[in-house]
Amino acid sequence: MEEPKGLGISHDNNTTLDLDDRECPAGWVRVRIEDSWFTVERDFLMRHSDYFRALFHSGMRESQQDKLQLKGGVSARGFLIALAVCRGENPPLVHPDELVDAVECAAFLQVAPLVRHLCDIIDSDNCLLLYQAAAMFGVHQLFHNAALFLCDAFDDLKEVAESTIPEELIEYSQTLSPASYVAIGHHTPSIELLNDSFRVVCFLDEKQGEWKHLTDLPTLCSTSRAGVAVLDNRLYIVGGVYGYLKDTVDSSHCYDPESGIWTTLPGPQQPRCDFTMFGHEGHLYAIGGEVQNKFISSAERYDTSKGEWTFIQHAPRPVTSAACAIARRRMFVCFWKPPDTTDIYEYVPSDDQWTLTTTMIRSQSYGHCMVSHRDNLYVMRNGPRDDFLRCLMDCYNITTGQWTAMPGLYINSKGSLFTATIRGDSAFTVKHMLTLEYTITSDGWKPRRQMKGFAKNGSLWACLLRLPKTGPVTPHVDEEGREVEISFPDSDGGFPEAMQPL
Incomplete structure (x- = not known):
């Protein structure tokens, strides 16, 4: 098995990327994703991933096992990116597949540092891709930040946006204040x-x-x-x-x-x-x-x-x-x-x-x-x-x-x-x-x-x-005077379904 390509990511004493199914030391867990095995400290995973924190505290059989397999919802490359970001690295995410894998991993494993990192790297080159991916996988913080960036840079990105992303995503961005x-x-x-x-x-x-x-x-x-x-x-x-x-x-x-x-x-x-x-x-x-x-x-x-x-x-x-x-x-x-x-x-x-x-x-x-x-x-x-x-x-x-x-x-x-x-x-x-x-x-x-x-x-x-577009903002209300929340649309116009742990 070869390490996923295109990432200048180092490994330290929190993580190793192995070629086979070897024994796991105490306090560590071996995670298999696709054809890759990752040996990672349990505490490291629990600090940075809500998914693993909930799993290890669930009392289920899997919470005590030292070998886990994740099927679907996350790729080996996305997991490798998440590990690098959680170690404080700044992996160069340039290729579109890398960005999508990172967003998918952030959603599936609920990795807050990775979400923050993706928000930090939003720019005119990746804004539209991250906007769509965040809508698809339900990463709300990233979705909102990408929408704000598009709102601010709409004059420059308008032509590309109108030809590549759904109309409802453009409309949502334009409801925000630049x-x-x-x-x-x-x-x-x-x-x-x-x-x-x-x-x-x-x-x-x-x-x-x-x-x-x-x-x-x-x-x-x-x-x-x-x-x-x-x-x-x-x-x-x-x-x-x-x-x-x-x-x-x-x-x-x-x-x-x-x-x-x-x-x-x-x-x-x-x-x-x-x-x-x-x-x-x-x-x-x-x-x-x-x-x-x-x-x-x-x-x-x-x-x-x-x-x-x-x-x-x-x-x-x-x-x-x-x-x-x-x-x-x-x-x-x-x-x-x-x-x-x-x-x-x-x-x-x-x-x-x-x-x-x-x-x-x-x-x-x-x-x-x-x-x-x-x-x-x-x-x-x-x-x-x-x-x-x-x-x-x-x-x-x-x-x-x-x-x-x-x-x-x-x-x-x-x-x-x-x-x-x-x-x-x-x-x-x-x-x-x-x-x-x-x-x-x-x-x-x-x-x-x-x-x-x-x-x-x-x-x-x-x-x-x-600044508010029309003076101070007042809550949105329905006909009976109740406040109405504005939801984030996905590519079909509604919230993506919550991803369930495997």
Whole structure:
């Protein structure tokens, strides 16, 4: 028997792929799929698969056996992919058969890490295939994420989608709200009697090519040297400064676009400004910053379900306004060492540790930002010395560990390329006089269209929010006033039947 082809997957002490039916060591189980035998730790399977966890705790005869055979519903290649993902690997799933096998295995064995991995790798090349496969096998989380991606990139994928996937899948995707670009102006708290025109949050009307009013910032909310992030489609503004003495704002504010309501939340335990903040898997992270004119390295995490801030491992060194990005569910932060060095560290929440990922040495004058697309990190900076109006960009691939210098983007005195946001295969850069959209390709960012800038002075932030199509969302109700759930259609227009364990 040969190992399934097309996968660069390694084996470790959790799993072995055998050629024959040999004896199984204690605490392990031998699983036969098609013509392949896999020897896997029981605990490993129970940690990552709801199917095996239920089987081993069922009390049935099979729960005590050290040899199992899976017939139908999962292929050897799909199982191999699942094992690799559960070990923390990033298998390159390129061939359509590999993707379908992975979705089928995720559904049959109920492997949550594999579902998350498939959601992470959705792109314009595989979106339609994963959308159909998720509908067919009833993988709801993947189905919804693929539908959202199609919704955002529909103009680019429309022709292919209409010729390859059922009409009901297209219709469902179009009922969703696309991600809209949102910009936030520079504002410090003032008395309510003053009409502060900068105290606004705007969204980009892409059809009109201009920014329009979305909501006003709360009076006591500061965006001056604050932390701004989006988590679970909610906008968070944390900290900031106010007043002549630049005192730190102790509270945080959260905007829910579905209700249009702002709420007040507690601020970090350590008051800070000029810190780095991002949202990831139910938590906000506040990294470094400045306290009383002193740079700090302390870091905190806010649990949105508990409403609590807790300290985490200090950053590798004191840092302010560091660029950050999330790629493939991994969190990366830039630490600049003047004049020419940028260390990129990854924070691993499960271990509460910082690890050095890579170091970039480039001549640069001031500041930079970082965004992610697929498994690439794009680090942008101004040119050195007198060439500061030229934006330079380097790309780091977290899978291959390779740096690539991207073609330079020349701009004029209207602003610098330092506020960028990624949606699908598009990068939007926002300046006070100009908003530009680029198409991200392997050769760099190609100009696509030009729109009006965010005409507010001072610092600005840009992010993505899914806004209701017709104002705040209200529950769907039937004729008797009862709420009605909207189900996920499969290729026949209804839910696929639940797959039963063999």
